[in-house]
Amino acid sequence: MEQGMKLWEQTLDALRQELDETDFSVLFSEANKIYKVEDNFIYIIVPNALTKFRIEKFYINKLNEIASSLSGSLVKLKFILKDEIEELEKPLNTGAEDVNKRPLRAEYTFNNFVTGESNRFAFLSAMKVAETPEALYNPLYIFGDVGLGKTHLMMAIGNYVLDNRPETNVVYTSAQEFAEDYFLATSTRKGKENIEQFYRKYRDAEVLLVDDIQFLENKPSTQEEFFKVFEHLHGINKQIVITSDRSANELKNMMARLKSRFNWGLSVDIKIPDxxxxxxxxxxxxxxxxxxxxxxxxxxxxxxxxxxxxxxxxxxxxxxxxxxxxxxxxxxxxxxxxxxxxxxxxxxxxxxxxxxxxxxxxxxxxxxxxxxxxxxxxxxxxxxxxxxxxxxxxxxxxxxxxxxxxxxxxxxxxxxxxxxxxxxxxxxxxxxxxxxxxxxxxxxxxxxxxx
Structure with a gap:
């Protein structure tokens, strides 16, 4: 626990150098208590839901990056409220299935997506996939610069499918979380059990949504595992949706056979809005x-x-x-x-x-x-x-x-x-x-x- 607290304090000191002092104080002044440290996870108590939301939305990736760099191994920070501690007291399943489960954001729907010339084709393509998954475009590959609405469209597909066919197994993940899941599944003591849970989570998906696939560049072993998941799901006609900041052909450090499969279905780009x-x-x-x-x-x-x-x-x-x-x-x-x-x-x-x-x-x-x-x-x-x-x-x-x-x-x-x-x-x-x-x-x- 003491080591975890020291690492968290060092992580905050490093982040403080990159933020305005007022913004830093508002978010992190009360995030000074650790609930527990378990395996690669450090659980930090935050005072309210708004603080938790803002940290997880804007800073979680940077904080994980700093903490992992300082510790010399993969560290994943989790932020919790006091009323969530009771839930965490339940036995923790360290398998990938529970570690990386992330709900879709309810506000990311097609109705809330504003369309224009720069994103209309991507919007219509996503709608078609949501209405008839597996039938038209598989995979659907959405690419464009940061902050243009790729994740919104991807989650809108998932929300639409679940609203209309709630029994469907929709799995949303980011490529970074996929890599972390794989790392945890292969590096803990229960290796065989965890790798089986990892495979179950992704190979049982009926709609797989993978955000920011470019994160897998320069990670050949993780690319190999994603290739296996892709081949399995595509082979049984399950829908795959991928987002990236670049077209598949521009992913220079991605294995050729993966890039080829990304182009099997439909690639759509979202341009800068007018x-x-x-x-x-x-x-x-x-x-x-x-x-x-x-x-x-x-x-x-x-x-x-x-x-x-x-x-x-x-x-x-x-x-x-x-x-x-x-x-x-x-x-x-x-x-x-x-x-x-x-x-x-x-x-x-x-x-x-x-x-x-x-x-x-x-x-x-x-x-x-x-x-x-x-x-x-x-x-x-x-x-x-x-x-x-x-x-x-x-x-x-x-x-x-x-x-x-x-x-x-x-x-x-x-x-x-x-x-x-x-x-x-x-x-x-x-x-x-x-x-x-x-x-x-x-x-x-x-x-x-x-x-």
Missing amino acids: KPLRLNILKRKLSFLIENPKDVPVEILEIIADHFTNNIRDLEGALRRYVTYCVSLNIPFTMENLYVALERLIPESEEEKNISGKIFENIKREVAAYYKISVADLESPSRKQVFTYARQMAIYIIKKHYNPSLKLIGEFFGNRDHATVSHSFDKIKNLLRTNSLVKNDYDILMKKIKK
Whole structure:
């Protein structure tokens, strides 16, 4: 137990170097007790279901990798709640069948999958397989970059099959877990018994779902075992579904006969989503996050969609972070709050390009309309008093609430130098302390901008 605790503390120290301190503390500050250490497993107690979910969703693979590297042998971390300890007190079956059983995520259904040009063919193919497994495409091989919905489609197949034919033996696993199952089955004392359980689990499957097959690259013995499972299931006409981050032909360190079999059925790719699909995904996700999705302006969804272009997981994560930030603090869904909520997720240059620009243009429009001048007047070299005052007010608002560089602000106001921008900010700042009319202008403008 003491060694297990020491390893867990070292693992946390290593992970801490890669995470923001706030994020690390929120998730791991209370994950400081070990329930037990058994074989290759370390059971760690976490305070609540949300913490457990987030650790298992976002960090489990990294934590297992760090712990295994530090210990010099395979380590698998398990996170449990206090009310789950009673279940764990039951005799543990160390065979692969129980070690690696993972339920399908209930929310991953076809109804919850948002389709567009980039994923429609993959969606329709998955639907066909779910409706008539073994009859059409075997295997179905779905490939594409990380975070585009491959796992969602795979689990949707499993959920559909179980909803309509609950007696079907659907087995879901990741390639990494398949490899760990095989390792545990062949490296423990009950070798023969465990390898038989391993074979039973996978060879008895009627629908086998294997995620991230690329993990088997450079693992020739595990590839050989997967080949045997594949041959057995395909030979008796059982459905196999595989996902990967690349096409089968691009798996350079995979045995040729496995790649050949991956191409026996149908290969479909999921491409990077276009903007209409990204917006539809955000609208759909928003409907699950808040009671009235119309509270979030479409312009904000467009800004998120414009920035997070390559990865649905990051796209949804950005929206979730923004909504959680506003709801937790009981503040409105404004562009200003979007900037603050997503500040850490967006690299500075992209942040300025994709978010600041649209926000600043909106502020300039509001200020110009309030003083009954044009945006061009704000940007012009004219020193006419009304233009200068309005320009200084706009610069003050931008600098105070968003704090971009003086150079960037200057670019938004006709390429003015940083000294002019700094003077404008200081001028309004001082007037706000002494002039009630200026304070009134500022208050009215901020209400308009926050709408």
